[in-house]
Amino acid sequence: MPAERLLPDAESADLVALAREIARDELAPVAAEYEEAERFPREQFRLLGKSGLLGLPYSEHWGGGDVPYETYLQALEEIASAWMSVGVGLSVHTMSCFSLAHYGTDEQRDEWLPAMLGGELLGAYALSETHAGSDAAALSTRARRDGEDYVVNGTKAWITAGGQADFYTTMVRTSDDGAKGISCLLVDASTPGLEAAAPERKMGLTGSTTAQMIFSDARVPTTRLIGGEGAGLKIALDSLASGRLGIAACSVGLAQAALDEAVEYSKARQQFGKPIIENQGLEFLLADMAAAVETSRAMYLDAARRRDRGMPFQRQASVAKLVATDSAMKVTTDAVQVLGGAGYTRDFPVERYMREAKVPQIFEGTNQIQRMVIARHLKEA
Amino acid sequence: MTNIVVLVKQVPDTYSERKLNESDHTLDRESADAVIDEINERAVEEALKIKEAGEGEVTVLCVGPDRATDAIRKALSMGADKAVHVSDEALQGSDMVATAKVIAGALGKVDGYDLVIAGNEASDGRGGAIPAMLAEILGVPQLTHARELSLEGTTLKVDRETEDGVTHLEANLPAVVSVTEKINEPRYPSFKGIMAAKKKPVETLTVADLGVDAGELGLSGAAATVLEAAPKPPRAAGERVEDDGDGGTKVVEYLAGQKLI
Ligand SMILES: Cc1cc2nc3c(=O)[nH]c(=O)nc-3n(C[C@H](O)[C@H](O)[C@H](O)COP(=O)(O)OP(=O)(O)OC[C@H]3O[C@@H](n4cnc5c(N)ncnc54)[C@H](O)[C@@H]3O)c2cc1C
Ligand SMILES: Cc1cc2nc3c(=O)[nH]c(=O)nc-3n(C[C@H](O)[C@H](O)[C@H](O)COP(=O)(O)OP(=O)(O)OC[C@H]3O[C@@H](n4cnc5c(N)ncnc54)[C@H](O)[C@@H]3O)c2cc1C
Numbered sequence: 001m002p003a004e005r006l007l008p009d010a011e012s013a014d015l016v017a018l019a020r021e022i023a024r025d026e027l028a029p030v031a032a033e034y035e036e037a038e039r040f041p042r043e044q045f046r047l048l049g050k051s052g053l054l055g056l057p058y059s060e061h062w063g064g065g066d067v068p069y070e071t072y073l074q075a076l077e078e079i080a081s082a083w084m085s086v087g088v089g090l091s092v093h094t095m096s097c098f099s100l101a102h103y104g105t106d107e108q109r110d111e112w113l114p115a116m117l118g119g120e121l122l123g124a125y126a127l128s129e130t131h132a133g134s135d136a137a138a139l140s141t142r143a144r145r146d147g148e149d150y151v152v153n154g155t156k157a158w159i160t161a162g163g164q165a166d167f168y169t170t171m172v173r174t175s176d177d178g179a180k181g182i183s184c185l186l187v188d189a190s191t192p193g194l195e196a197a198a199p200e201r202k203m204g205l206t207g208s209t210t211a212q213m214i215f216s217d218a219r220v221p222t223t224r225l226i227g228g229e230g231a232g233l234k235i236a237l238d239s240l241a242s243g244r245l246g247i248a249a250c251s252v253g254l255a256q257a258a259l260d261e262a263v264e265y266s267k268a269r270q271q272f273g274k275p276i277i278e279n280q281g282l283e284f285l286l287a288d289m290a291a292a293v294e295t296s297r298a299m300y301l302d303a304a305r306r307r308d309r310g311m312p313f314q315r316q317a318s319v320a321k322l323v324a325t326d327s328a329m330k331v332t333t334d335a336v337q338v339l340g341g342a343g344y345t346r347d348f349p350v351e352r353y354m355r356e357a358k359v360p361q362i363f364e365g366t367n368q369i370q371r372m373v374i375a376r377h378l379k380e381a
Numbered sequence: 382m383t384n385i386v387v388l389v390k391q392v393p394d395t396y397s398e399r400k401l402n403e404s405d406h407t408l409d410r411e412s413a414d415a416v417i418d419e420i421n422e423r424a425v426e427e428a429l430k431i432k433e434a435g436e437g438e439v440t441v442l443c444v445g446p447d448r449a450t451d452a453i454r455k456a457l458s459m460g461a462d463k464a465v466h467v468s469d470e471a472l473q474g475s476d477m478v479a480t481a482k483v484i485a486g487a488l489g490k491v492d493g494y495d496l497v498i499a500g501n502e503a504s505d506g507r508g509g510a511i512p513a514m515l516a517e518i519l520g521v522p523q524l525t526h527a528r529e530l531s532l533e534g535t536t537l538k539v540d541r542e543t544e545d546g547v548t549h550l551e552a553n554l555p556a557v558v559s560v561t562e563k564i565n566e567p568r569y570p571s572f573k574g575i576m577a578a579k580k581k582p583v584e585t586l587t588v589a590d591l592g593v594d595a596g597e598l599g600l601s602g603a604a605a606t607v608l609e610a611a612p613k614p615p616r617a618a619g620e621r622v623e624d625d626g627d628g629g630t631k632v633v634e635y636l637a638g639q640k641l642i
Contacts, residue, residue, distance in 0.1 A: 010454070010579075011575055011576060011579060014454060014455070014458060014570075014575045014578075015572055015575055018569060018570055018572070018575065021569065022569060024396075047569075050569075050571065051569050051570070051571050051572060052571040052572030052573050053572065056572065065572050065576075067572075
């Protein structure tokens, strides 16, 4: 059952309908096959790009869609509902454009942003390192100034679309001054000295390549420094506050897909001479799943609407990410339960959904980190 | 410049459950999501291809209730230039002849059409006769069931495919064409197309604007009456054949048992 949405206008409704149509006709039919083969859906991202979906929440002036987050996130939810790896990829791409769009100079934006939002290129976001995960400020990839270039050395870890992306929004260390020594570079994928390691072997989200990116004396022009030296951590955290909403929306899409599968199965499956959905024990499980999906959607939309009005939304974004990803984990696990033995096999998608639901609890700030953010707001209030 | 009119019908989504009203056996439009018929997306695509290959203007023509504006917007967001929407309570329950007359009347409001492109059959009514009826009323050639279409100057060539084979047709404009599923793969609208559609002109007409006799329209004007309708019986659970090396034999036995072979 498609989600019943409140959208601000007819264009938003048409946009979400377009996302749903592409999701249903182009993504859903091949998702299982690509995931099984651990194949990155590059062509599918091109199709999203052609349809104008790779730059939605950014200014029309640079080729974006100028749509509110409220609309962008619901289109994203539809995509993720058909294929989580593509949803996450779209969310990360959108986040990778954030630093240039919000912190770049007009000159920098004129030069690079139209191509990044235009649909042909795919972006990645490189903050984490093996020893700097939750403690991102401990990152050590070094950028040393040499004439008109930075010479970059070090290894970024866990990069979504690593080795597939066309540009990497990369946080590097430009001085030893702790959090103040971090800067943001927009690195072209073709930069000599930049290479992807072999992809991680993951429990889920296997269509989305995750890899380390290794910088060995990679020369990046100083013109590609975004927001000045030392602004990197602020840019990174600011990007993540919005990115988190994307992850929340993707998780809602995933949970919705699991719920839909569970409802359909429980109407068709007969035991004790009647459809299993006729048992109150199962009915209540399904009702709780629906309630979890809808509260999660309401939460990310509340945060998005605040963001669209220019109000603070960081705390709500953390709550949305926490609630939506924990809900998705529970809903997908329960969907496996509803399908019984069938749910535990690869003949049905719910076991995959369950594996996919685990990682949103971990990336873009683990859910422990989200609780820290929420608690900090409580203490400061 | 080729002036192309594409006939677009809004139909209940084939992905949702479709029902008839119990009282008058007309389509229950509330029970299912309404969408542009997929065959009409192909008709729009073909029109856009002609426009993009040379010069042309694409007008969408739709006869249907107010909410058919959604189907019109979809065609406009794919790239059509403008639209004519005939919406009138009096049309509810109209038969095919009446629908064809209304479409012909509305075409009179589009100045100087050269080519009309329709779907070969709507996925709800499945009459498959509107394009032929329309051509008859207009007195222009009908080139139906087109799986391929080409236009050189004012000469139109069509490969017409039916169960009997392929016929090569040729006619001069103006003409009516209906297209089959094989004609093309329709494009998705782009987000820019969606935004542009907002600003494209849609002319809304009523029956009174068309010079069609309202007495011929609607349920009361229909030449035939639907007396009875029953939903399809639900699909029975299938029979499962385990293949222990004799699967083929079992399938043949089953088919023979059903008198299918
Ligand atoms: C599939 C995938 C894709 C990813 N994509 C990207 C990407 O595109 N770009 C990018 O930069 N990174 C990416 N990451 C990295 C991701 O953001 C990190 O894995 C995450 O931030 C956690 O870091 P860590 O793995 O080092 O865990 P750690 O920080 O080592 O955490 C381990 C555990 O300790 C807990 N913990 C840590 N500190 C605290 C604390 N202070 N209080 C309470 N608990 C704490 C954590 O919550 C967690 O449970 C990705 C990761 C995965 C798995
Ligand atoms: C419940 C029910 C009862 C009906 N009762 C009668 C009846 O009593 N007598 C009777 O003769 N018919 C009846 N009809 C048929 C009904 O009138 C037709 O659905 C309608 O007139 C159009 O025919 P079609 O959809 O079969 O068109 P088709 O000929 O299958 O359509 C082919 C193409 O023509 C164009 N087209 C068709 N309709 C429109 C439109 N409204 N606006 C723009 N373009 C269009 C489209 O391009 C379409 O792809 C009934 C239909 C239903 C569902």
